[in-house]
Amino acid sequence: MSLEVALPVIIPLLTGTFCVMLWRHNVIQRVLSLVGSIALLASSIWLMVSVLREGHVVMYMGNWVAPYGITLVGDMLSAIMVVLTGMMAVAIAIFSLSSASKSHERFGYYPLMHLLLAGVAGSFLTGDIFNLFVWFEVMLIASFALLILGGERAQMEGAVKYVTLNLLSSAIFLSAIGLLYGITGTLNFADISVKLAAAEHTGMVDVIAVMFMISFGIKAAAFPLFFWLPASYHTGPVAVSALFAGLLTKVGVYALFRVFTLIFNQNPDFTHELLLWVAVGTMLTGVLGAAAQFEFRRILSFHIVSQIGYMILGLALFTPLAIIGGVFYIMHHIIVKTNLFLISGITHRLLGTYDLKRLGGMYKARPFLSILFLIPALSLAGIPPLSGFFAKFIIIKAGIEVEAWFVTFVALLVGLLTLYSMIKIWAEVFWKKLPEGIDPTPLKEGKTSGSLAVLYLPVVLLAACTLVIGLHGQPIYEWAEFSASQLLNPEGYIDAVLGGNRP
Amino acid sequence: MEPIMAIVVGLLYAAAIYMMLRRSIVKLVIGLMLLSNAANLLIFTSAGMSRGAPPLIPLGSALPDGPVADPLPQALILTAIVIAFGVLAFAVVLIHRAYNIIRTDNLDQMKDTDT
Structure with missing residues (x-):
């Protein structure tokens, strides 16, 4: 029994259940939510320690040995993702203490949050493709409900698009699972990998690969399937958008990494070449879309899209260094992006709007917040010595090594345009004077107010993480290297899961 | 049997996509149901169809007699139906709320939230 693989799923499920039981006791729910998140982080660190020691941690549900039962597998990539999930859970739980409004809490904010976390952790840890579908749906249904908390017009419009495209993606995923089952007769990742390598490679396999690519591409908001993201992410409550921005699209990216290293690795000339062009389109359209925006959270939403491109680029180049870069980029991105959304929430708390034209004067009134914004913003653009610099550096170096000049050029250009967007936010929100006719009193008063300190705390913690990754990146790089070596040698994963049952 | 099922599946997909491309939000949800x-x-078709061979093991033996139908696809479909039911129930409530707030069913x- 390796309990540490199951705990990151069980803890949020239990926390969510207890929160439902205490439906009317909002204060207890808040405390429970924080405790549950810290427990999730602790269990994920336990998993990470085990994975670093053993390589793969496998648990067979109900002792049905693979490939017959559902398997939970923790390898280095899953462990990294689960630890990041735990960190985001804690950050959001602290932020929610002050940001969640009474009406949100009354309609099940905390139970939904933990159900979402259970779905995310389950997707990262499952070793079974149908089970991955089920966890996706758990995650989706929780995210649907969270997104429309508050029930404003924009939220409804955003939710209609979000729900439709995600259900479409699920239907494509389900069809692809059906066709894959028709070929291999199994659902276990490791077993599929073995059976597919042994089977004759036909055009059907490529078709299924592309179906998975489209389905996960919608979830990851890759070009040209990203339109639901900038239309919906900026509508929800701010803590919810921060959590979505950090984690949800990355589940799609994780699924792409898993499926296109473990299962569809026979024909990289076709599949990974296609991913390469998807990555280029994602980076470019995302960053150009952001350049046209004048709303804090919309700019950040478009930047999620463009950053997803870098991660897919790491996967598409398919060299050891590129995969390291992709994993490193995911780690850096989740922390930075969540942090930027949280900061947008603080400015919204202070001035009551996300519109850049109606914001201003923040640097004069809140210099500390301005520094806190600069750390993730410059990191996102890739300024040394912050985490984003090393993430971009590894991927671009990998691009140069395989002489993919055009792609490398696009990656560099997009970094520059990202800097442009971040400077735009800096100039409009922090640097320029507060526009005429906007009441400056909330900016100045309440300097020592307790509720603001609670909002600052997660932002400070995440900014510290960004600094640590940037200034002391060696262990993080080694983790990414370890996970890349596991991803590129699927034999280890297959042996760990199937054990003596290999055909 | 498979060719007929293949045509039925294809028709269902076509009808679903046609409905989803209409302007009405109600037709969008009908499209999602068909999808x-x-x-x-x-799944049912591609996993292979066989008649009259239930996967039952006779009393006293450890293995079934001869080849049997694969029960797993049916378990998958059952799970998928339950999930789709839950998600579509949410979608129906959502479009009802959306209609009440936005006062139109025209997509x-x-x-407003597009760019």
Whole structure:
């Protein structure tokens, strides 16, 4: 029994259940939510320690040995993702203490949050493709409900698009699972990998690969399937958008990494070449879309899209260094992006709007917040010595090594345009004077107010993480290297899961 | 049997996509329903169909007599139906709420959050 693989799923499920039981006791729910998140982080660190020691941690549900039962597998990539999930859970739980409004809490904010976390952790840890579908749906249904908390017009419009495209993606995923089952007769990742390598490679396999690519591409908001993201992410409550921005699209990216290293690795000339062009389109359209925006959270939403491109680029180049870069980029991105959304929430708390034209004067009134914004913003653009610099550096170096000049050029250009967007936010929100006719009193008063300190705390913690990754990146790089070596040698994963049952 | 099922599945997908491309939000949800049914039938068909061979093991033996139908696809479809039911129930409530708030069922007029 390796309990540490199951705990990151069980803890949020239990926390969510207890929160439902205490439906009317909002204060207890808040405390429970924080405790549950810290427990999730602790269990994920336990998993990470085990994975670093053993390589793969496998648990067979109900002792049905693979490939017959559902398997939970923790390898280095899953462990990294689960630890990041735990960190985001804690950050959001602290932020929610002050940001969640009474009406949100009354309609099940905390139970939904933990159900979402259970779905995310389950997707990262499952070793079974149908089970991955089920966890996706758990995650989706929780995210649907969270997104429309508050029930404003924009939220409804955003939710209609979000729900439709995600259900479409699920239907494509389900069809692809059906066709894959028709070929291999199994659902276990490791077993599929073995059976597919042994089977004759036909055009059907490529078709299924592309179906998975489209389905996960919608979830990851890759070009040209990203339109639901900038239309919906900026509508929800701010803590919810921060959590979505950090984690949800990355589940799609994780699924792409898993499926296109473990299962569809026979024909990289076709599949990974296609991913390469998807990555280029994602980076470019995302960053150009952001350049046209004048709303804090919309700019950040478009930047999620463009950053997803870098991660897919790491996967598409398919060299050891590129995969390291992709994993490193995911780690850096989740922390930075969540942090930027949280900061947008603080400015919204202070001035009551996300519109850049109606914001201003923040640097004069809140210099500390301005520094806190600069750390993730410059990191996102890739300024040394912050985490984003090393993430971009590894991927671009990998691009140069395989002489993919055009792609490398696009990656560099997009970094520059990202800097442009971040400077735009800096100039409009922090640097320029507060526009005429906007009441400056909330900016100045309440300097020592307790509720603001609670909002600052997660932002400070995440900014510290960004600094640590940037200034002391060696262990993080080694983790990414370890996970890349596991991803590129699927034999280890297959042996760990199937054990003596290999055909 | 398979060719007929293949045509049925194809028709269901086509009908689903046609409905989803209409402007009305109600037709969008009908399209989503058809889509999930099409996916379920696709699993059923592609996993192989066999008649009159239930996967039952006779009393006293450890293995079934001769080849039997694969029970797993049916378990998958059952799970998928339950999930689709839950998600579509949410979608129906959502479009009802959306209609109450936005006062239109025309998707072309729901462009405020687009860019």
